[in-house]
Amino acid sequence: MFGWIRSAITYYVNSTGRGSPLYKKVCNPNACEWGLYLKRWGKFHSVGNHVHISSGCNITDPTMVRIGSYVGLSDCTLIGHDAVVALIEVRYGKHLDSVGYIDIHDNCFIGHGAIVMPRVTIGPDSIVAAGAVVTKDVPPGTVVGGNPAKVICTTEELVNRIEARCVAYPWMDLVRQRNGAFDPALEPTLVAARRQYFFGEGNNG
Numbered sequence: 001m002f003g004w005i006r007s008a009i010t011y012y013v014n015s016t017g018r019g020s021p022l023y024k025k026v027c028n029p030n031a032c033e034w035g036l037y038l039k040r041w042g043k044f045h046s047v048g049n050h051v052h053i054s055s056g057c058n059i060t061d062p063t064m065v066r067i068g069s070y071v072g073l074s075d076c077t078l079i080g081h082d083a084v085v086a087l088i089e090v091r092y093g094k095h096l097d098s099v100g101y102i103d104i105h106d107n108c109f110i111g112h113g114a115i116v117m118p119r120v121t122i123g124p125d126s127i128v129a130a131g132a133v134v135t136k137d138v139p140p141g142t143v144v145g146g147n148p149a150k151v152i153c154t155t156e157e158l159v160n161r162i163e164a165r166c167v168a169y170p171w172m173d174l175v176r177q178r179n180g181a182f183d184p185a186l187e188p189t190l191v192a193a194r195r196q197y198f199f200g201e202g203n204n205g
Contacts, residue, residue: 017041024055031055031072038062048106064099068106068124076114076128078102105140125155170197 006027013023014037023029029037031052039047044062048069057073059065061080067073082098089095100118104110108122111130122128122138129145129152138144143152153161166172171193174186 013037014040029055031074035073045101061099064118065102065104067104068108070107071104072109074110074112074114074130076110076112076116078116080118082118127155127158 009019009023010027010029010033013019017040020037020041023037024034027033031054034055035047035051035053038044038053039051042059042062045064045066047067048071050070051067052072054074054076056075058077059080060078064080065078080099080102085096085098098118100120102116102118103121105122105124105126107125108127110116110122110128111132113130114128114132114134116122116128116134120134120137122134123140123142125141126138127143128134128138128149129143131147132145132149133147134144134149136148138149139151141155143155143158144150145152166175169175171190174190174193177183178186
């Protein structure tokens with residue numbers, strides 16, 4: 001019964017664009033599902049293909065956001081305007097506007113808790129680290145982090161570092177068997193193997 005209700009809500013929301021809070025609460029869409037919903041109904045300037053957007057992602061001005069293909073947005077924040085103009089109007093009597101685009105090119109990932117400010121372009125093949133505050137353009141093929149965000153390394157260097165760590169992991173054969181980046185059938189086995197490797201047999205319950 002509950003599965004039928006979830007299916008009905010999913011169909012209604014994706015067909016009409018209405019009821020997204022109920023959709024998030026009842027159906028708990030994954031990043032792929034939420035990305036598909038926002039691609040159609042999120043009122044972005046444009047969105048490419050294979051875009052994953054966490055349901056916890058906060059986008060203040062979607063019409064000012066352009067997203068390429070193969071982009072992942074975790075629980076980050078994209079800010080398209082600066083509300084300080086309201087204070088300036090009251091205090092100084094000046095009628096101003098402070099807005100800006102956010103342009104995310106192909107093959108990018110923005111990590112958990114990152115904040116991207118207005119008037120920023122994130123070049124292709126780039127990564128914004130968790131917690132970063134991006135105030136300037138991100139060069140193509142780079143990893144940025146910190147506040148304000150600065151270049152840490154190239155994306156290729158990060159790939160090499162991760163590959164080097166993976167050499168020691170005894171569960172890599174399972175990872176290579178996965179269908180995509182997440183496979184529900186293999187996940188319990190992977191979780192157990194990782195816990196065993198890092199913490200041993202003991203646990204907290």
